[in-house]
Amino acid sequence: MTRRIIIDTDPGQDDAVAILLALASPEELEILGITAVAGNVPLPLTARNARIVCELAGRRDIKVFAGREKPLERRLVTAEHVHGKTGLDGPVLPEPTMPLQSRDAVDFLIDTLRQEPSGTVTLCPLGPLTNIAAAFLRAPDVIGRVQRIVLMGGAYFEVGNITPTAEFNIFVDPEAAHVVFRSGVPLTVMPLDVTHKALVTKARNDAFRALGTPVGDAVAQMTDFFERFDREKYGSDGAPLHDPCVTAWLLRPELFSGRDINVEIETLSDLTRGMTVADWWGVTDRPANATFMGDVDADGFFALLTERLGRL
Ligand code: BDR
Ligand code: CA
Numbered sequence: 438m439t440r441r442i443i444i445d446t447d448p449g450q451d452d453a454v455a456i457l458l459a460l461a462s463p464e465e466l467e468i469l470g471i472t473a474v475a476g477n478v479p480l481p482l483t484a485r486n487a488r489i490v491c492e493l494a495g496r497r498d499i500k501v502f503a504g505r506e507k508p509l510e511r512r513l514v515t516a517e518h519v520h521g522k523t524g525l526d527g528p529v530l531p532e533p534t535m536p537l538q539s540r541d542a543v544d545f546l547i548d549t550l551r552q553e554p555s556g557t558v559t560l561c562p563l564g565p566l567t568n569i570a571a572a573f574l575r576a577p578d579v580i581g582r583v584q585r586i587v588l589m590g591g592a593y594f595e596v597g598n599i600t601p602t603a604e605f606n607i608f609v610d611p612e613a614a615h616v617v618f619r620s621g622v623p624l625t626v627m628p629l630d631v632t633h634k635a636l637v638t639k640a641r642n643d644a645f646r647a648l649g650t651p652v653g654d655a656v657a658q659m660t661d662f663f664e665r666f667d668r669e670k671y672g673s674d675g676a677p678l679h680d681p682c683v684t685a686w687l688l689r690p691e692l693f694s695g696r697d698i699n700v701e702i703e704t705l706s707d708l709t710r711g712m713t714v715a716d717w718w719g720v721t722d723r724p725a726n727a728t729f730m731g732d733v734d735a736d737g738f739f740a741l742l743t744e745r746l747g748r749l
Contacts, residue, residue, distance in 0.1 A: 439463075439464065439465060439466065439467045440465060440466055440467070440559055440584075440687060441466075441467045441469055441553070441557055441558050441559065442459065442466055442467070442468055442469065442558070442559045442560070442561050442687065443468075443469050443470050443471070443472060443545075443546065443549065443558060443559075443560050443561065444456060444459060444468060444470075444471045444472070444561045444563065445471075445472045445473075445474055445504070445542075445546075445560060445561065445562040445563065445564065445566075445568050445569060446471060446472070446473060446474065446483065446487060446562075446563040446564055446680070447473065447474050447475065447476025447477045447478070447483045447524070447563065447564030447565065448473075448477070448483055448486035448487055448489075448490060448524055448525060448563075449476070449477040449478075449483070449486070449520055449524055449525070449563070449564070449680065450520060450524075450525060450526075450527060450659035450660065450662065450663040450676075451563075451663065451676070451677070451678050451679045451680040451681060452477070452486075452487075452490075452563045452564065452680045453486065453489075453490045453525060453656075453659060454656055454659065454660075454678055454680070454681045454742070454746075455561075455563055455589075455678075455680035455681040455682075455683055455684045456471065456487065456490045456491070456494075456684075457490060457493070457494055457652060457656065457746060457749060458681050458684040458685065458688070458742055458745055458746070459561075459684045459687075460490075460491070460494040460496050460499070460749065461494070461745040461746060461748045461749050462684070462687075462688055462745055465687065465688055466684070466687060466688070468499055469500075469549055469553075469558065470499070470500040470501070470502055470538075470545055470549065471487050471491070471499060471500070471501045471502070472501075472502045472503075472504050472542035472543075472545060472546060472568050473486075473487050473501065473502065473503050473504060473542065474504050474505055474542070474564045474565055474567050474568045475505060475506050475507055475508075475513050475515075475564075475565070475567070476515070476516070476564035476565045476605075476606065476609055477515060477516045477517075477519070477520045477524045477564065477605075478515055478516075478517060478520065478522075478523065478524035479506065479513065479515065480503055480504070480505070480506040481503075482523060482524050483503075483524060483564070484501065484502075484503040484537055485532075485533060486523070486524050486525045487501045488501050488533035488535050488537065489525060489530050489531070489532075489533050490525075491533075491535060492530075492531070492533050492534070492535055493530060493651065493652060493655055494652065494749050495749070497534075497535040500538050500545075501535070501537055501538060502537070502538045502540055502541065502542035502545045503537055503538075503541070503542055504541065504542030504543055504546075504567070504568035504571070505542075505543065505567040505568050505571055507567075508565060508567050508609055508610035508612070508613060509567060509570060509571065509574075509610060509612045509613050509616075510612050511609075511610065511611075511612070513609070514599070514608070514609050516599070516605055519663070520663065521662060525659070526662050527655075527658040527659040527660075527661060527662030527663065528654065528655040528658035528659060530655060542568050543568055543571045543572050543575065546560075546568060546569070546572040546579070547572050547575065547576040547579055550572070550576075550579035550582045550583060551576075551578070551579060551582070553582075555581070555582040556582065556583075556584050557584055558582070558583060558584055559583070559584045559585045559586070559587060559687070560583055560585075560586045560587075560588075560622075561586075561587050561588070561683050561684070561687070562586065562588040562589070562590070562606075562617075563588070563589050563606075563679075563680040563683060564606055564609075565606050565607075565609040565610040565613060565614075566588070566590070566606070566607075566610055566613040566614050566616070566617045567609075567610045567613045569586070569613070569616075569617055570610070570612070570613035570614075570616035570617055571613070573616055573617070573620055574616060580620050580621065580622060581621075583622045584623075585622065585623045585624070585625060586617065586620075586622050586623070586624050586625070587624075587625040587627075587683050587686055587687060588606075588617075588624065588625070588626055588627065588683065589606060589627045589632065589679050589680045589682060589683050590604055590606040590607045590614065590626065590627075590628065590713070591604050591606075591607050591614075591626055591628040591629070591700065591713030591715070591729075592604040592628045592629035592630060592713060593628060593630055593713065593715040593717055593729070594630050594717075594731075595628070595629035595630050595633050596629075597629075597712070598629060599711075600709075600710070600711070602703075602708070602709040602711075602712040603703075603709070603710060603711030603712050603713075604628065604629050604711070604713065607702060607711045607712075607713055608710065608711030609711070611702050611703065611704045611710055611711040612704055614702045614711070614713075615702040615704050618700055618701065618702050618726060618727065619726070621726075623728075624700075624726060624727040624728065625686060625727070625728045625730070626695075626700065626713075626727045626728065626729045626730060627679070627682040627683055627686065627693075627730050628713065628715075628729060628730065629677075629679075630730070630731050630732075631682055631693065631695075631730045631731065631732065631733045632677045632678065632679035632682050633677050634677075634732065634733050634735050635677055635678045635679070635681070635682055635733055635735055635738055635739075636674045636675045636676065636677055636678075636735070637660040637664060637675040637676045637677075637678060637739075638674045638675045639675065641675070641739045641743075642657050642660050642661065642675065643657075644739070644743045645657040645660070645743060645746065648743070648746060648747045650746075650747070650749065652746055652749040653746060653747070656746060660675070660676045660678070663676040664676035678738075678742070681738075681742060682730075682733065682738070685733075685738050685741055685742065686730075688741060688745075689737070689738075689741055692733055692734045692737045692738050692741070693730045693732065693733050693734075694730065694731060694732045694733075695728050695729050695730035695731045695732070696717060696728070696729055696731065697725040697727070697728050697729075698715060698716050698717055698719065698725050698727065698729050699715075699716040699721060699723035699724060699725055699726055699727075700713050700714065700715045700716070700726060700727045700729055701713075701714045701723070702714070715729050717729070717731075
């Protein structure tokens with residue numbers, strides 16, 4: 438059965454690959470819309486980049502909405518040091534000509550969840566959780582209508598990538614993350630513990646390039662750009678494809694393994710703001726609120742990704 442999804446995103450090279458993987462999989466995934474949020478770069482750029490990616494895939498029909506331009510309560514922190522000035526540095530891609538929808542992304546989220554049968558829409562956040570939390574705060578009636586949230590964010594054993602204790606998406610808007618993690622919606626979480634295993638090695642990037650298509654070339658160039666940061670910082674083998682883990686789980690959940698555990702978000706401490714306090718070892722009696730992933734079959738993940746990108 439086709440799963441109906443809304444992708445909430447701040448592209449970002451890895452967001453772009455996640456979107457392309459979804460666009461390449463129409464039998465399994467129907468994209469009701471893409472909602473842009475401020476994160477890796479400011480909102481005007483994430484809304485632009487989402488449309489560039491749709492056009493790269495020849496999908497000018499996808500509806501792209503712009504949402505919140507800053508976190509619920511804090512100033513925006515961006516990540517140009519990772520993603521470049523545009524957020525999508527690497528390939529040279531044309532400016533998008535498809536329109537940005539005039540409706541606000543948060544309105545779109547609320548209206549869609551109210552209109553569609555309850556329990557039939559999955560939300561896929563790939564950036565800070567501001568849009569999703571704004572929708573839940575404004576329209577609490579939609580919370581119980583969400584089928585599942587599958588998100589990239591947080592870390593436990595890998596701890597942090599923007600501070601010593603926090604992953605970027607959760608750090609940027611911890612209050613929003615708190616709303617989402619406390620919402621009661623079934624959550625599937627892809628933390629750095631998983632995504633730092635989904636590394637684009639040279640052989641894997643060569644496989645993208647060998648597709649010999651505009652999409653294959655663009656993805657190879659994006660990961661070429663994106664990896665310099667992780668190589669320098671972590672000495673890792675290549676760029677971690679964080680956000681595509683979300684779309685890959687929708688297609689092949691058996692590639693991932695994790696635990697149903699309690700995860701709380703630190704919002705008070707300046708030192709550990711945005712930390713995902715994950716009770717991996719079950720040392721509290723706090724109830725489970727998330728399936729927190731810990732491992733991925735990286736070869737299976739890249740085989741899936743390369744095969745699907747080849748369809749575009
Ligand atoms: C997350 O932060 C962003 O830089 C990436 O797009 C990903 O969503 C990884 O921490
Ligand atoms: Ca992202």
